Every structure is written in structure tokens, then in C-alpha cells.
Amino acid sequence: QELGLNMSKFKADLDSGKFKAVVEAEAKEGSTLGVTGTPAVFINGRKISGAYPFDTFKKIADEELAKKTGKKRG
Structure with a gap:
């Protein structure tokens, strides 16, 4: 809210799993590179x-x- 996000859209996108694959791929790449x-x-x-x-x-x-x-x- 402090950032001015549309919280209902943010929650809907989060709950939908719409970006789950992207986040998981980025996390895997980061882990491979030693990012903690x-x-x-x-x-x-x-x-x-x-x-x-x-x-x-x-x-x-x-x-x-x-x-x-x-x-x-x-």
C-alpha cells in the first residue's frame, strides 16, 4: 500500500499463480549462481x-x- 500498488490486483495476480513459473525459474537460476x-x-x-x-x-x-x-x- 505504501508503494501505491493496486492491492486487489496484486493479490489477484499473486493468488492466480500467473507468475509462479517465472518466479520459480528466476529462483532456480539465482540458486545455480550462488545467490542466497x-x-x-x-x-x-x-x-x-x-x-x-x-x-x-x-x-x-x-x-x-x-x-x-x-x-x-x-
Whole structure:
């Protein structure tokens, strides 16, 4: 409700099982990749688990780009 969701539609969709297969497939893929919680982000195959500030993600992305290009970014 705090998010402004149409709660009756949300509950109807949830109860219908409409998205069950999608959710199960995503959960299976996450489990295969070693994801045990959210948030989980992959940057060039590098797993980052937990909530971090933007600068942390930028630093990791820059490190991964540097590995690919041989150039330090910053």
C-alpha cells in the first residue's frame, strides 16, 4: 500500500499463480549462481551481494573494464 500498488490486483495476480513459473525459474537460476539473498548484482561475472552505494558498483565496474581493456579507469 505504501508503494501505491493496486492491492486487489496484486493479490489477484499473486493468488492466480500467473507468475509462479517465472518466479520459480528466476529462483532456480539465482540458486545455480550462488545467490542466497537480495540484492545480488553481477558485473562481468563478479558477484556482489548486499546493498552498497553507487560508488562501490562504479569502482567494481571500472576494475572489470580495466581487466578487459588494460586501461585503468577512474
